Structures are given as C-alpha cells and as structure tokens.
Amino acid sequence: MNVATEKVSSELLELVPEEKLALDRILAENRDRPGATMVVLTLTQEQVGYVSPAAQRYISQELDVPLSHIYGVLTFYSFFRTSPIGRHKVSICMGTACYVRGGPTLVEKYQQVLGVKLDETTEDNRFTLEVCRCVGACSQAPVVMIDDDIIGRVPLQDVAKTLRGYE
Amino acid sequence: MAYRAHVIISGTPEQAQEVKAALMGKLDTLGLNEEIEVREATGLTPRSVTMASRGVEAVVYPEVVHYAGLTPAAAELIAEEHLLKGRPVQDLFFEEHPAEPLDAPSAKEVRVVLRNVGTINPESIDDYIAEDGYAALGKALTEMTPAEVLEVLKTSGLRGRGGAGFPTWLKWSFARAAVSDEKYVVCNGDEGDPGAFMNRRVLEGDPHAVIEGMAIAAYVVGAQEGYFYVRAEYPIAIRTLRLAIEQARDYGLLGKNIFGTDFSFDLEVRMGAGAFVCGEETALMQSIEGKRGQPRTRPPFPATSGLWGKPTNINNVETYANVPQILLQGGEWFASMGTEKSKGTKTFAIAGKVKRTGLIEVPLGITVREIVYDVGGGVLDSRPFKAVQTGGPLGGCIPEKHLDLPVDYESLASVGSAMGSGGFIVMDDLTCMVDMARFFMEFAQEESCGKCVPCRVGTRQMLEILESICAGTGKPGDIEALEKLGASVTQGSLCGLGQGAPNPVLSMILNFRNEYERHIYDHKCDAKVCRALIEFTIDPPTCIGCTRCARNCPVDAIAGKAREAHVIDPEICIRCGICAEVCPVDAVFVE
Numbered sequence: 105m106n107v108a109t110e111k112v113s114s115e116l117l118e119l120v121p122e123e124k125l126a127l128d129r130i131l132a133e134n135r136d137r138p139g140a141t142m143v144v145l146t147l148t149q150e151q152v153g154y155v156s157p158a159a160q161r162y163i164s165q166e167l168d169v170p171l172s173h174i175y176g177v178l179t180f181y182s183f184f185r186t187s188p189i190g191r192h193k194v195s196i197c198m199g200t201a202c203y204v205r206g207g208p209t210l211v212e213k214y215q216q217v218l219g220v221k222l223d224e225t226t227e228d229n230r231f232t233l234e235v236c237r238c239v240g241a242c243s244q245a246p247v248v249m250i251d252d253d254i255i256g257r258v259p260l261q262d263v264a265k266t267l268r269g270y271e
Numbered sequence: 272m273a274y275r276a277h278v279i280i281s282g283t284p285e286q287a288q289e290v291k292a293a294l295m296g297k298l299d300t301l302g303l304n305e306e307i308e309v310r311e312a313t314g315l316t317p318r319s320v321t322m323a324s325r326g327v328e329a330v331v332y333p334e335v336v337h338y339a340g341l342t343p344a345a346a347e348l349i350a351e352e353h354l355l356k357g358r359p360v361q362d363l364f365f366e367e368h369p370a371e372p373l374d375a376p377s378a379k380e381v382r383v384v385l386r387n388v389g390t391i392n393p394e395s396i397d398d399y400i401a402e403d404g405y406a407a408l409g410k411a412l413t414e415m416t417p418a419e420v421l422e423v424l425k426t427s428g429l430r431g432r433g434g435a436g437f438p439t440w441l442k443w444s445f446a447r448a449a450v451s452d453e454k455y456v457v458c459n460g461d462e463g464d465p466g467a468f469m470n471r472r473v474l475e476g477d478p479h480a481v482i483e484g485m486a487i488a489a490y491v492v493g494a495q496e497g498y499f500y501v502r503a504e505y506p507i508a509i510r511t512l513r514l515a516i517e518q519a520r521d522y523g524l525l526g527k528n529i530f531g532t533d534f535s536f537d538l539e540v541r542m543g544a545g546a547f548v549c550g551e552e553t554a555l556m557q558s559i560e561g562k563r564g565q566p567r568t569r570p571p572f573p574a575t576s577g578l579w580g581k582p583t584n585i586n587n588v589e590t591y592a593n594v595p596q597i598l599l600q601g602g603e604w605f606a607s608m609g610t611e612k613s614k615g616t617k618t619f620a621i622a623g624k625v626k627r628t629g630l631i632e633v634p635l636g637i638t639v640r641e642i643v644y645d646v647g648g649g650v651l652d653s654r655p656f657k658a659v660q661t662g663g664p665l666g667g668c669i670p671e672k673h674l675d676l677p678v679d680y681e682s683l684a685s686v687g688s689a690m691g692s693g694g695f696i697v698m699d700d701l702t703c704m705v706d707m708a709r710f711f712m713e714f715a716q717e718e719s720c721g722k723c724v725p726c727r728v729g730t731r732q733m734l735e736i737l738e739s740i741c742a743g744t745g746k747p748g749d750i751e752a753l754e755k756l757g758a759s760v761t762q763g764s765l766c767g768l769g770q771g772a773p774n775p776v777l778s779m780i781l782n783f784r785n786e787y788e789r790h791i792y793d794h795k796c797d798a799k800v801c802r803a804l805i806e807f808t809i810d811p812p813t814c815i816g817c818t819r820c821a822r823n824c825p826v827d828a829i830a831g832k833a834r835e836a837h838v839i840d841p842e843i844c845i846r847c848g849i850c851a852e853v854c855p856v857d858a859v860f861v862e
C-alpha cells in the first residue's frame with residue numbers, strides 16, 4: 105500500500121459532513137426494510153462512492169448489527185470500496201466476450217496511457233483504472249466503461265481519445 | 272397512439288440532443304410529427320454505446336436501418352428522404368457491421384421474450400398495455416384458478432431459463448403446496464455469466480413483461496411480496512424496473528386488490544453487489560436478507576424454505592417473461608415450438624469471433640451451425656471455426672464435429688456442455704483452448720465463496736496447473752491431474768458453482784487434448800495466444816518505418832528510425848500484441 109492511500113484511510117476514520125448527511129438520509133429511508141444492511145451498504149456505495157471505516161461504524165451502530173457482520177459483507181462483494189477513487193472510473197471489461205476480442209491488450213494500453221496499474225489512481229486523481237466482468241454489452245466487445253458510459257470496439261489508437269471529456 | 276415509425280437516437284447526451292432537436296424540427300415542418308416518434312435510447316441500448324468515431328447513431332424502426340456519424344443536417348436529410356419519401360440514405364449507413372443491429376431479427380428467429388424489446392418505450396406502461404400488456408394477468412385473476420394456470424404452463428412445457436431447465440409448472444406447484452401465511456416470489460436477474468446479457472436487454476427493454484410474469488406466479492403460489500435481484504453492473508435495468516414498478520402501482524396493477532379481486536401483490540428491486548455465486552438461488556436469498564451470499568445445501572428447497580425461511584418461488588428473468596404470452600396464446604402454441612423435451616424459444620447472446628454479434632431469440636432445437644452461420648453470419652474474418660462455448664464458466668465447449676447438434680437442454684448436456692443462461696461465445700483458430708480454460712478457471716476460483724473445501728482448494732489447484740501449462744512449464748501428467756481434480760471438485764462441492772467449475776476445462780481437454788499436449792511437450796501455442804510460448808518479430812522488407820508500433824509499445828521494446836525497418840527486443844517485449852494490431856502494413860509476425 106502506498107503512502108497516499110494510507111493517508112487517505114486515516115482521514116476516513118471521521119465522517120465528513122456530506123457523508124453523514126447522505127448516510128442519515130439512506131438510513132431514514134431504509135432502516136426498517138427487511139435485509140436493511142445490504143440495502144444501506146449498496147446505496148452508500150452508490151451515492152457516496154465508498155463505504156469508509158467511519159461509515160461502517162456508523163451503520164453498525166444505527167442498524168444495531170455487529171461491525172464484523174458489516175465488514176464480512178463488504179469484503180464478500182466486489183462492488184464495495186472502502187476508500188475513495190479518482191473522479192472517474194475506467195473499467196475494462198474482462199468478461200468472456202471481451203477477453204476473446206482483445207480485452208487483455210486493451211488493459212495494457214490503458215495502463216500505458218494512464219501511467220498506472222490496475223486498481224490504481226492517476227496522480228491528478230482524475231482516473232482510477234480497474235477491470236470488471238461483463239457489463240452486458242458483449243456485442244460491442246472489447247468494452248470499456250468510463251463511469252456509467254459504455255464505449256465499445258475501441259481501436260487501440262483511440263484509447264487516449266476515449267478519455268477526453270472526463271475532467 | 273400508434274406511430275408509423277420510431278427513430279431511436281444514441282450518442283453522447285449533448286450531441287444526441289442536438290441531432291434529436293434537428294430531426295424533430297424537420298419532422299414538424301414536414302408534418303410527420305404525429306406519425307413518427309423520436310426517442311433517445313435511454314433504456315434500449317446501454318447509454319452511449321458508441322465510439323468516438325461513430326458519433327451519434329440512429330436506428331429507424333420497424334425496418335431497422337442503422338445510421339451512424341449523424342450531424343443535425345444529416346438528421347434533416349434522413350427526415351426528408353427516408354421518413355418522408357421512403358428512401359433510406361445509404362451514404363449515412365452504419366458501415367462496419369451493416370447487418371448487425373441488435374434488434375434486427377434474422378429469418379431463423381422467433382421473438383416471444385424479445386417481442387417488445389426495441390419496439391416499445393420501456394419507460395411507458397401505456398406502450399406495454401397497447402401490446403396486450405397485463406391482459407394475461409387480468410385473465411388469470413378474473414377467469415382462471417391457480418390450478419388452471421398451472422395446467423396451461425404444464426402443457427406449454429416451459430422450463431427454467433436460468434440454467435438448470437427445471438419444469439416451471441412443477442416448481443410453482445411445490446411453492447403453491449407449501450403451507451404458510453407468508454410466501455415470496457423472487458426474480459433472478461443476477462446474470463453472472465461473464466459474456467451474456469440476455470436478461471439485461473429484457474429488463475431494460477420490456478420490464479413490464481417480467482413484472483407481469485411475477486405477478487402471475489405470485490397469484491399461483493399465493494405470495495404477497497416479490498423481489499427483483501439485479502446485479503449492480505446494470506444501473507439502467509435497475510432504474511427502468513423501479514420506474515416500471517411505480518407505474519404499475521399507479522395503474523393498480525401492483526398493490527392491493529389488483530383487478531378488483533382480493534389478490535394483492537407488491538414488488539421491490541434489490542441490487543446485487545458483484546458476486547457470481549449470488550446467482551445461485553440459496554446464495555441470492557442470503558444476499559437479499561443482507562448477509563454474505565453463501566449457498567447452503569438443498570434440500571430444503573426454496574419452495575419450502577426460502578427467503579426468511581418462508582416458501583419462495585425463484586425463477587430467471589426470461590422464465591417469467593415467457594409466462595404472459597403463454598397464458599394469452601395458449602400452452603399448445605408454446606409447445607409447438609422447440610423439441611420434444613425443450614419447448615419454446617430461448618434467447619442467446621452471441622459474441623466472440625463471429626460476424627454478427629448480439630442478442631437473438633431462436634426456437635429450441637435449432638442447430639449450432641444455424642446459429643453460427645445463418646444467424647451470426649459466420650466466423651469473423653472468415654477464419655476457421657473452432658468451437659462454441661455455451662453455459663458460461665460452468666458450461667463447456669462444442670467443437671466443429673458437433674456443429675449439427677440441436678440446441679436443447681439434453682443435447683448440450685450429452686456432449687459435455689450446458690444450456691446455461693444463454694451465453695454463446697464463438698471461437699476461431701486464434702483462440703487458445705488452454706488459455707480459455709485458464710480464463711474460466713480463474714473466474715471460478717475468484718468467485719468461489721470459500722465455504723466448502725473442494726471448491727475453494729480444488730479450483731486453486733486446477734488454476735495453478737493451467738497457469739503453468741500456459742507459461743510453458745507444464746509437466747507430463749498435468750492433463751491427467753486436471754481430469755482427476757476436476758472429477759473430485761465436481762463431486763465434492765456444495766453448490767452448482769463448484770460442481771460446474773471444472774466443466775470448461777474437462778470439456779476442452781475432451782475435445783482439444785492435442786492442444787494441451789502441444790503446450791506441454793512441444794512448448795507451442797498454435798493459436799499464438801500464450802505469451803510465454805510466442806515471439807513477435809517485424810519483417811524488415813514489409814516494415815515502412817512509420818514508427819507507429821514504437822510509439823504504441825507500452826514497454827519501449829521497439830527501436831528504429833523513421834522510414835527504416837524497426838526491430839523488437841525480445842528481452843523487453845511483453846508480447847501484448849499492440850504493435851501487431853496498430854501496424855498499418857501487417858509487418859509484425861507472431862511465431
């Protein structure tokens with residue numbers, strides 16, 4: 105783990121005001137649902153972008169479930185993150201269809217263009233690079249997903265172009 | 272309101288808006304605005320499934336003409352020429368895959384589940400109702416007893432589309448027979464097969480059909496509540512479903528006393544969070560309950576003890592989507608399609624090395640050859656066909672000698688593959704069967720939930736062997752070890768994931784044993800995929816010295832001056848193949 109990430113995670117021990125606001129809203133709307141833990145955690149991930157250690161503790165108190173249970177759920181599902189990522193997420197699909205149509209080469213190329221390895225964030229905090237499994241656009245393989253946008257059939261020469269417009 | 276034609280526009284939001292505005296303005300002037308509907312492709316295709324170079328795209332229905340690279344002026348031309356005078360503008364056609372539009376059915380296709388996908392607005396319940404939507408639910412609630420519904424389903428022969436192919440009427444009758452004051456119905460929209468997107472398209476394109484099917488199931492089994500479980504990777508499907516549920520509530524089609532009867536039913540959408548094993552029904556229900564999604568042994572089956580220990584009926588998206596049509600058109604109609612034991616149609620996501628990729632729906636019993644060549648247009652770049660992988664990471668491959676195999680549950684199983692949920696990946700001679708097996712095993716190993724030992728440890732051991740074969744360090748005896756391990760993982764695992772995980776490897780060894788032997792004994796990967804076994808070189812006479820390869824090489828392994836032949840340093844080269852791909856004159860060779 106590099107220094108930057110460590111610094112970030114020590115900051116994540118306190119809830120920031122916006123985070124608390126979002127959590128309170130999510131909790132108010134969903135605490136009485138059956139199976140609330142999963143609902144609250146997925147909504148937090150979706151709306152805040154990650155579930156910080158502080159958020160984990162807060163949710164554990166508010167829902168009255170053990171922290172170990174929350175942690176168990178977070179580590180079981182690959183959707184969750186416990187620290188923030190760059191402003192934009194670049195996910196390269198490594199599902200079967202994309203794999204046979206050149207996904208691995210695309211990974212190399214994005215690493216080169218962004219100058220980071222998988223699961224790393226660029227220094228300007230603009231992009232985080234990761235791989236995912238099938239986003240359901242296999243007919244466009246190989247596919248890259250930047251935030252919620254799906255970009256299909258990316259020629260290698262145009263990799264840099266796909267990043268334009270995400271500031 | 273019936274429209275003569277629909278135009279669906281996709282692209283980056285601002286550009287698409289601009290083109291849409293121009294098109295609508297022109298249609299207004301031409302007096303066509305009442306006849307032709309223009310929409311942005313919110314729910315139909317993934318948002319901006321588009322390449323920078325293709326720009327704004329539009330598809331004109333019902334004839335399914337696909338335009339690309341549109342400007343506002345081009346849109347006005349289309350309005351005038353195509354929509355007014357009926358002359359499609361050839362110059363603006365989307366060229367790369369002219370016959371490709373996902374929603375253009377080929378002659379061999381029959382659309383039941385996909386009948387509305389791409390033709391109605393998924394965000395409008397009125398569009399669905401105009402296509403006989405909710406008529407089946409009305410009929411069931413007001414004219415049929417639950418037993419009569421079951422009878423129709425039994426005649427239809429509908430079997431589960433989530434993989435196992437269990438008769439749907441029988442599953443429903445178990446949940447119906449269970450005694451409890453609370454019961455649930457669940458829709459499995461986890462679609463974990465990494466290479467398949469059938470359920471996604473149905474949820475995004477015709478959400479009400481699935482909702483209606485679930486409501487009918489709830490009526491039959493006696494449930495009051497239902498859950499959709501949809502993977503988080505499908506945000507558009509989740510949004511579309513939530514909207515559809517709200518609309519159905521507003522119309523009284525969900526909620527209390529539906530159609531004035533004493534039947535009440537409501538639905539909620541839950542989001543999966545990226546775990547393949549959660550597609551397994553017992554794990555899925557753990558996940559809805561807010562826990563780690565680990566499967567448990569069956570029995571008890573969900574029909575007796577499911578969500579929160581109550582009787583629960585769980586089906587796949589496609590299974591539910593078939594139900595309304597079966598009730599409206601009759602069990603005999605459905606049973607008239609397909610084979611003796613596999614009735615009706617099935618959707619497949621054809622992908623991989625095939626000319627036309629996309630979503631199709633075909634009658635069961637169609638042959639593999641018909642799907643690959645007639646529907647899919649043949650292998651990409653007319654290369655030799657090697658195999659098709661069906662059933663995803665728990666399925667197997669079908670080699671050339673079985674091209675005439677009918678696609679149905681029993682036939683696929685008889686050659687060591689599986690129907691699965693509908694992934695259909697075509698592979699050519701440039702696909703390495705050891706590398707593919709490694710790919711699927713890596714997937715299974717990562718997704719193993721770790722609860723039972725055979726799956727957790729066995730998949731890891733098998734993966735290690737496959738990795739060493741790909742790395743050129745395979746040993747005599749590795750193939751036999753894979754076979755032995757595979758058999759014990761299949762036998763000893765708790766759930767379908769472990770039981771199915773060895774399938775791809777075993778079926779690839781069965782059909783392509785010589786490829787494994789070539790890797791181990793001759794250190795050759797004939798498909799030129801396994802990096803440790805290949806080398807890239809530049810052919811000096813062919814090279815024009817354009818420097819493109821050197822500029823694109825991620826590790827600076829290529830040297831050479833402009834307009835002079837370039838050279839790859841094999842010591843630095845990581846064999847990513849980018850140089851070969853970007854070379855304009857095909858001067859890069861792989862050995």
Ligand SMILES: Cc1cc2nc3c(=O)[nH]c(=O)nc-3n(C[C@H](O)[C@H](O)[C@H](O)COP(=O)(O)O)c2cc1C
Nearest residue numbers: 431432433459462463550551552586587590767768
């Ligand atoms: C590892 C694993 C993953 C599965 N994934 C899915 C899935 O993504 N979608 C699905 O409908 N069924 C999936 N299934 C099958 C379900 O357990 C279950 O059989 C199915 O949802 C029943 O619905 P059906 O009778 O309509 O097919 C999976 C099974 C296993 C063992």
Ligand code: FES
Nearest residue numbers: 197199202241242
């Ligand atoms: S495999 Fe990449 S989108 Fe399906």
